[in-house]
Amino acid sequence: MKINADIIADRNWILEKLEIGKEMVYLTKKEVIDMGITEEDVLNLTKDALIEHGKKEYEMPAKIGVHPFEEVFFHAMPAYIPSKKAVGAKWIECYPFNPSKFSLPQTTGLLILNDISSGCPIALMDSTWITAMRTPAVTMLAAEALHPDAETFGMFGCGIQGIEHVKYSVRTLKKLKKIYVYDTKEEAMDNLIREVQPKIGVEIIKGKNPEQVTKSCEVLSSATIILKEPHAVVKDEWVSKGQTILPCDLNTFWDPVTSKRADKYIVDSIEEFELFNNMGYFPDGLPKISCETGEMLAGVNKGRENKEELIVCSNIGMAVCDVVVGREILNRALVNNVGTRLEL
Numbered sequence: 001m002k003i004n005a006d007i008i009a010d011r012n013w014i015l016e017k018l019e020i021g022k023e024m025v026y027l028t029k030k031e032v033i034d035m036g037i038t039e040e041d042v043l044n045l046t047k048d049a050l051i052e053h054g055k056k057e058y059e060m061p062a063k064i065g066v067h068p069f070e071e072v073f074f075h076a077m078p079a080y081i082p083s084k085k086a087v088g089a090k091w092i093e094c095y096p097f098n099p100s101k102f103s104l105p106q107t108t109g110l111l112i113l114n115d116i117s118s119g120c121p122i123a124l125m126d127s128t129w130i131t132a133m134r135t136p137a138v139t140m141l142a143a144e145a146l147h148p149d150a151e152t153f154g155m156f157g158c159g160i161q162g163i164e165h166v167k168y169s170v171r172t173l174k175k176l177k178k179i180y181v182y183d184t185k186e187e188a189m190d191n192l193i194r195e196v197q198p199k200i201g202v203e204i205i206k207g208k209n210p211e212q213v214t215k216s217c218e219v220l221s222s223a224t225i226i227l228k229e230p231h232a233v234v235k236d237e238w239v240s241k242g243q244t245i246l247p248c249d250l251n252t253f254w255d256p257v258t259s260k261r262a263d264k265y266i267v268d269s270i271e272e273f274e275l276f277n278n279m280g281y282f283p284d285g286l287p288k289i290s291c292e293t294g295e296m297l298a299g300v301n302k303g304r305e306n307k308e309e310l311i312v313c314s315n316i317g318m319a320v321c322d323v324v325v326g327r328e329i330l331n332r333a334l335v336n337n338v339g340t341r342l343e344l
């Protein structure tokens, strides 16, 4: 790839607002949120990123990580999407026991963005909000492609991700009539309903147990905890033909048999899933992968082909989505002169 006129134009646009090579912008979580990016914006940006990924118009090596303890990881997530002039890396952690041990989120992180022509860092921002938004966007874009006429949606896990998944669900699944939610913590379900119900027109029902929710819903998602040993909370015998299952917590929540017997097992990144497999997250072996989520959205590969298919679409999160959403946040921060300038 060469420096083309597009890249130079982008550099000049940034240079009008920032001294590339001498300074960068730091954005707090609040400043990121204050840029006013809507759920619709995140859906559009994430869709663009997934389609570029599906067309192979990207560079994104599989996450590399360090693991200070068993069951925790730090991941470096670099990506480049040429069409969006978005290049950078997210540095995130996943500490599943943070909420119970320290009353801190499972996942925090930072995103760094760079100028493409010179490579200089131009921004550093909190990435918690980006992760909280682009993850449900991926799930719900996949749900729209696989099950657009769904009338029932079930969400397992009512924490940060669960709340956003329910909010995003009504944006892409336009025919929803009922949403079931389930969490081992009663207060998490109550909190989700309190926060989301006033914002959406679809009834949210507190699930009695995982079996009831699984048997009541056409489309299901889970955002609970990622552990190496599957908990298999949802038994395979509760799952039936025609359902669409969209975990964002890898293999932990579902009976591994379900993913293996599904008519299609779609993932956001084959490379990432092979990496997690090598790290020991699929003790029963990685299911046979049909295609990638982005390929389905780009029309390169088929998603659902008939109403009978049982489809599992598992998305572990891709840096291409982070840098595209992050670049839009930076653009708005530069235009509005928001953030703290840090000398390099």
Ligand SMILES: NC(=O)c1ccc[n+]([C@@H]2O[C@H](COP(=O)([O-])OP(=O)(O)OC[C@H]3O[C@@H](n4cnc5c(N)ncnc54)[C@H](O)[C@@H]3O)[C@@H](O)[C@H]2O)c1
Binding pocket: 094, 099, 105, 106, 107, 131, 135, 156, 157, 158, 159, 160, 161, 162, 182, 183, 184, 185, 188, 223, 224, 225, 226, 231, 233, 248, 249, 315, 316, 317, 318
């Ligand atoms: N795929 C991605 O891109 C991506 C991105 C961010 C987070 N995640 C993953 O999503 C999951 C949720 O993240 P979060 O930030 O919402 O965490 P959170 O701690 O805010 O929420 C998790 C919720 O799941 C509930 N839970 C745990 N075990 C459960 C079970 N067996 N049955 C029902 N509920 C259960 C907890 O009580 C909690 O309310 C984590 O595993 C995280 O690693 C994935």
